[in-house]
Amino acid sequence: MKDTTDPAVPIIRVRNLRRDFKVGARGRGRGVLRAVNDASFDVMPGETLGVVGESGSGKSTIGRMLVGLLPASGGEIELFGETITGPLGKRALARVRHRLQFVFQDPHAAMNPRMRISDIIAEPIDIQGGWSRKARADRVSELLDLVGLSAQFADRFPHEFSGGQRQRIVIARALALDPDFIVCDEAVAALDVSMQAQVINLLMDLQDRLGLSYLFIAHDLAVVRAVSTRIAVLYAGEIVELSGKSALYEDPRHPYTQALLAAIPRPEVGVRKPPIRGEVPSMLNRPAGCALCPRCPSAFDRCKTEAPALREVAPGHSVACHLYDGA
Amino acid sequence: MTDATVPPAAARAPLSPGAARRRILMRRLWRHRSFRLGAVILLVIVLMALAAPLLSNGEPTKMNLRARFAPPSADFIFGADNFGRDIFTRVLYGARISLWIGFASAMLAAAGGALVGLASAWYRRLDGVIMRIMDALLAFPAILLAIGINAALGPQVSSVIIALAAAYVPRMARIVRAAALVVRELDYVDAARVSGASAGRIIFRHILPNCLAPLIVSLTFVFAYAILAEAALSFLGIGPPPPQPSWGNIIAEGRDYSVEAWWIMLFPGLAISLAALGTNLLGDGLRDVLDPRLKIEA
């Protein structure tokens, strides 16, 4: 199947993706929270699309919808040519499931504490079925080796490993069926700096060796810069800027992206710009205009009433902001 | 990439990891004072119940009119009752019935509660209906529900077991459901879902094994409650029918003579207390070691 992948055709196509959550305790008013609104993007073979945003930006929700952990409320997701949203989505997902995987944030919660490492890594194999014992055991050793762990760990239990080692095991499990696309949801956020670098390097090595594509979700802009080819910046459930890596960091257009970059603590001593004010609003009562408007230093009248659409301002660089409407 | 060193914790354990894990757990349990005391008490009671024919005269229902109301002595160490039956023998044989009822109803309640709780936690659509039914059952104090069910089924050992089990199913179900709701949100369940695992695999391989700690802890507490409840039911005359001895009905029979022949009711009462005490101690130890966050509730 892998051979059929055309480098110019996206393996993932997302169009107008939307996700609503019902919120509110029972016996009180219920509201609808739009966690993801009108998101559209592609992922090309072999690339890493970084998705950055603060808490509540909807970044994890997108990742979960892509692998079928959450149903979409609207819009379309196409994986390897199969549309997994809509009435026939379940069947379609079953056909491409072996080509998708997910790596979680918390390596402590990502493994069943009562299972051996070999059974954890081989779980996708066991679910798929049809493997001989020998083939299964060989594959487990091969996978452990691939992520830089000794094959003698196979019989151990998760609690015997450190955070960095656990994350390697989680990655090994994700690779079990030789997928083409992996969603990494804050995959290094829970790790210490020295472990974080090891795991990032591992992910990038694996990408080079196996031709993987990643959707790399993170809140840390520096980490995203290190791993991504292209980057989508999310704010309040919407993609506000989507561009190639260098353009985004060297020439950020959206006021929110600019604020995020300015907020990163840096050792340089000197006068800093005052940080952007306010916090991410509750998406329960989404304002009519641009979601950033109440916090935005450049907001003008139109921002209050009209939500900006994502449009291309330079080749491969799109921004959702009224400042660039003239351009 | 040179992370491939053997972790020190494992390096020190010469056994296979699974066995080592169990051994560590057992060692921690055994170091727990209450667990140790409770285990010893229960073990002694169970062994005595099993060895009843060897330790006593072996005839719990044999009457001996000459020995009526015999006080505790060398011949009758716990005394004799109004029919001259040996109380010691009756208490030992009563232990068999009382412990069996407690054990069987606790196990049944745990199994039923686990199934209901897991179903409720996994199939969210069923949750509302199941939990309303459980709420309705919980509306009755366990002893009342047991009385009602037992009244309906008639006075036999099996109906006491069913009645007590049914009375504790909703409580067990709530505990399992609460634990399962936490586990189902964990990443390893999502990992299994991403790989296309069936509901059965997720529930029985991932969720159930990780809900066992609260289940086992509440199982012990329910065992203690069930022993007490069985005694209360027997005392009210709706337990296992006489002349078969159970701890509760020995007390009930001795009640009329409680002032003159106090020994009839004193010793079975002590036996109940000791059995419940042992179980509760055991449960406290299990809770502290297996599931320290669990509140005492069952």
Place this chain on the structure above:
Amino acid sequence: MPRLIAFRIAQAIPVMFVVAVLTFLLMHMLPGDPATLIAGDMADQDAIAQVRRDLGLDRPVLAQLWLWITNLAQGDFGKSLMLNQPVAEAVWERLPVTLSLALVAFVITIPVGIVLGVVAAVWRDTWVDSAVMFLALIGVSVPNFWIAILSVILFSVTLGWLPSSGYVPMGTDFWRWLASLIQPATVLALFQIGYLARMTRSAMLDVLDQDYIRTARAKGVSPRKTILKHAFRNTLMQVVTVSGYILSLLIGGSVVIEQIFAMPGIGRLLVQAIMARDYPVVQGTMLMLGFAFVFINIVIDLIYAYVDPRVRYD
């Protein structure tokens, strides 16, 4: 708040319905034919058939269920066979006895249980903790009917301090009412005191482990005030949630205690009815008690919503 009350009541209706159906089903699992029982040993076939028709037992189960529910909706809980009296009336007459007993026990349980639990938690791992927890353990391990008998032998028979049986209505004489209740209520409370003390201790230890306790210490709040103000209030929150369960256990336990102290309450009625196979009374009593607990739980929920700011505001 009014919205919450309305919601909780609305939520209780299906539960009450299920309670009604359950009690109905319970009585339909009965071995033997109620009609034969009711008509008596001497009755001939015609008489039995007549009874069956009268009770509607010849109709399909669903029709009977419907009849049972519609009767209930009109406040008709059926008629007692042994007392020749409507069930609702029989229960109503005996309610004050059971309620008095359970409430006095409740009033004893709550403060004693909480204080013991807090004391044990504060002096954690000292001899105070061990002693209190040992007492609590005894409380949850000793059968209360057995303690009741021992207590009667000691306080009533030997010392003659308290009446050994009977119940004096509050209206007759408050002090004699209290004297008649103090022994049974205390015995009844023992188990719950042990339960509550154990529960309070673990809740308190849990709270003392929380970050906000560390915050309080960091700003110089004295240990006494940390416990009384910061820890105790949060512990109380958890205690409120089990208080309904405790009241329910107390009412359940009163069935047994009423037997021993010969108190004419609902529990005694229930046991008598079971012995006499007076099924309408068994059914009706169970049902009314079930409804009572649904009601208690609503009240507890509302109290909880009132004391916990996280629920009170939104």
Place this chain on the structure above:
Amino acid sequence: MLQVENLSVDFRVDSGWIRSVDEVSFALDAQSTLGIVGESGSGKSVTALSILRLHARRNTRMTGRIVFDGEDLLAMPERRLHEMRGRDIAMIFQDPMHSLNPVLTIGDQIGETLRIHQGLNRAAAEKAAAGLLDMVRIPDAKRRVTDFPHQLSGGMRQRVMIAMAIACRPRLLIADEPTTALDVTVQAQILDLLRDLREEIGMAVILISHDLGLVAEFAERVLVMYAGELVEDAPARNIFEAPAHPYSEGLLKAIPSADVDMHRLYAIPGRIPDPGDRPPGCNFAPRCALAQPACSATPPALDTLAPGHRIRCPVRLAAREPAA
């Protein structure tokens, strides 16, 4: 003003005692800022909590001296310590959600500090609380005093924690990972606020964080901790421009940057040793590129590299000696 001398902290575990902080010494001048950096298990938070003796008394053993204004905090009777906590030394924590009491209003919680230390009555304390909320830039402060913690956002809660801490204008504020649970933009706001308040009140601040960039931006001096030990103590500028300890150096290189493209990150090999299983010599030796046989044999001492710059690395110390 603050002098920590040979502070060691041990915790009781199943199998005995485990050393969490090992012979840490440092000093802090009035009105200065100090950062403590380290990965998890480095002992940085434990050190911070030791200053106010906030560990659970059972299962903890502390030795050494912590001298504040001439008094040893570790030897002080509890009662005297209560007077100092919140008045002279205040502390804020990582998780503002759980660090505030859920059942008390924020006005009550802030006012409590003033009621304890300045004897204000309830009404006056509440009023002062509103002023403090204003000071930490919470809009509409007067109305907010009656709110409960759950009604506030994460950033607002941390502001409340800060208001509580500065209520008595302490001379030292200890901030333990104060922004770790917050978003980047909110983190920047909180740091800004801390900086301004520090100047306004003239207090010294100890900032504990795993984020080197954050500490460097905020603090004048930085302590780097590894496996319970202090490995480097230097002015912030030195740590960034010329880190001397191999661990500090590796840590700095391992952090990805948002300002340049890197294809591969530098990764320190291996992992942090378990506290119960530390190597006999230098804790970092098994992971260190510079390690020599002597490093694994004897634990190195902390020594002066240059004025105001101490490191625990004999290799680097030896290399620099001729120059000095």
